[in-house]
Amino acid sequence: MTDPMTSTNDPLFFMHHSGLDHLWATWQEQDRKNRLWDVDGKVSSFFGAIQQKNLTLDTPIWMGLAAPDRPVRDVMDIANENGKGFLCYKYEQ
Amino acid sequence: MKSPLFDNESGFGGNGAKVDNPFADLLNMPNMPNVPKMPKMSNMEGHSHTHSQPSSNVGPKGLPNSSPKGFPSDILKGFTSELLKAFPDWFPKDFPSELAKAFPGGFPGGLPTGGMPFRGGAMFMGGSGGGCIEGGPFKDMKLHIGPFGIMKENNTRCLRRSFNAVMANSAASKQVFDKILSSKNFGEFRQHIEVPSFGGTGAARTGPDFHSLGHGGVGGEVWPCPK
Numbered sequence: 001m002t003d004p005m006t007s008t009n010d011p012l013f014f015m016h017h018s019g020l021d022h023l024w025a026t027w028q029e030q031d032r033k034n035r036l037w038d039v040d041g042k043v044s045s046f047f048g049a050i051q052q053k054n055l056t057l058d059t060p061i062w063m064g065l066a067a068p069d070r071p072v073r074d075v076m077d078i079a080n081e082n083g084k085g086f087l088c089y090k091y092e093q
Numbered sequence: 094m095k096s097p098l099f100d101n102e103s104g105f106g107g108n109g110a111k112v113d114n115p116f117a118d119l120l121n122m123p124n125m126p127n128v129p130k131m132p133k134m135s136n137m138e139g140h141s142h143t144h145s146q147p148s149s150n151v152g153p154k155g156l157p158n159s160s161p162k163g164f165p166s167d168i169l170k171g172f173t174s175e176l177l178k179a180f181p182d183w184f185p186k187d188f189p190s191e192l193a194k195a196f197p198g199g200f201p202g203g204l205p206t207g208g209m210p211f212r213g214g215a216m217f218m219g220g221s222g223g224g225c226i227e228g229g230p231f232k233d234m235k236l237h238i239g240p241f242g243i244m245k246e247n248n249t250r251c252l253r254r255s256f257n258a259v260m261a262n263s264a265a266s267k268q269v270f271d272k273i274l275s276s277k278n279f280g281e282f283r284q285h286i287e288v289p290s291f292g293g294t295g296a297a298r299t300g301p302d303f304h305s306l307g308h309g310g311v312g313g314e315v316w317p318c319p320k
Contacts, residue, residue, distance in 0.1 A: 001254070001311035006236050009252055016307040020286060027274050027282055040280035 022091050025078055037076055223255025223313055236314075253313040261310025264303055273303065 001007045001016070028035045043053045053059075057073035074085040226232055234252040276282035286303045 001308045001313055003314040006252070006314050007308055009234070009236055010254065010311065010313070011231060012254075012311050016311070019307070020304060023270065023273060023286070024282070027276060030274065035279065038279040040278065041283050 021078075025091055037073070039072060039076070223253055225251035225253055255312035257310050257312045260306050260312075264306035264310060269303070 001010045001013060007013050028038075037057065039055055039057060041055050043055050043059055055072065057071065057076070059072045060069040061072060061075065070086070075087055077085055078087045078089055080086065080088050226234055231252070235249055236252055237249050273282065273285045276285060284302075
């Protein structure tokens with residue numbers, strides 16, 4: 001699962017990334033008020049091509065051939081409490 | 094110019110997922126990487142192609158029109174209804190049982206120390222040796238695109254794994270989780286997850302980031318360094 005061209009073909013890819021997402025959601029829930037909308041860093045690709053543009057909640061997430069772009073703010077709250085996003089799931093504790 | 098990979102009628106050319114394609118401009122972009130013709134690409138590989146694009150397209154030339162697009166597509170880590178609609182064949186029906194077989198000790202609470210259902214024994218940084226998947230619903234699963242940096246046309250081969258217990262175990266521990274969860278802000282959290290050598294990821298604190306440790310822990314097909 002070490003090749004970016006083929007790593008997504010391994011079903012383990014989705015478990016791995018769900019694990020990262022779970023970690024993020026858990027971290028947010030520890031201090032939801034301050035962390036739910038907290039983003040930081042530069043817009044980047046993976047593997048090092050860092051751009052100089054700051055990432056914000058308005059930065060579009062490029063979904064390639066899979067789906068239309070979404071701004072980062074749409075995926076910050078997996079429970080979508082304000083109804084403006086589109087995710088709707090939770091992790092069992 | 095028609096994309097060799099995708100059109101609105103026949104989807105990814107293989108098994109017929111039909112999704113509205115909002116990326117007609119991107120498909121025609123001049124700096125499209127050298128993607129070979131892939132007449133029989135599966136939906137799963139369509140996703141793989143999408144996954145590979147941010148790393149391929151954000152090169153010296155940058156993205157078309159200097160658009161802010163380029164944030165990793167995999168930041169969207171939830172299973173959204175849109176993605177499932179686009180790629181209905183991602184998950185075989187018996188996927189959970191296969192996962193349980195692959196990780197009898199559970200995941201990610203820690204990898205089992207023995208009885209892993211793959212070939213090979215020695216656990217060095219190069220992985221266990223691994224090989225094609227020998228059983229279950231993904232037995233002898235085939236890949237057609239890639240590998241990265243080579244990109245031969247219709248390069249059919251099996252999906253390989255080569256588990257690297259050193260890397261996997263350095264990521265999957267409570268100490269590492271606690272360290273990451275103690276991040277004071279997202280900037281710090283993100284560096285634990287995505288920035289190599291940020292520190293704090295257990296035994297590999299001078300090595301790969303947490304995200305990379307998962308990929309390297311499973312091992313298998315290796316990403317050659319691009320020139």
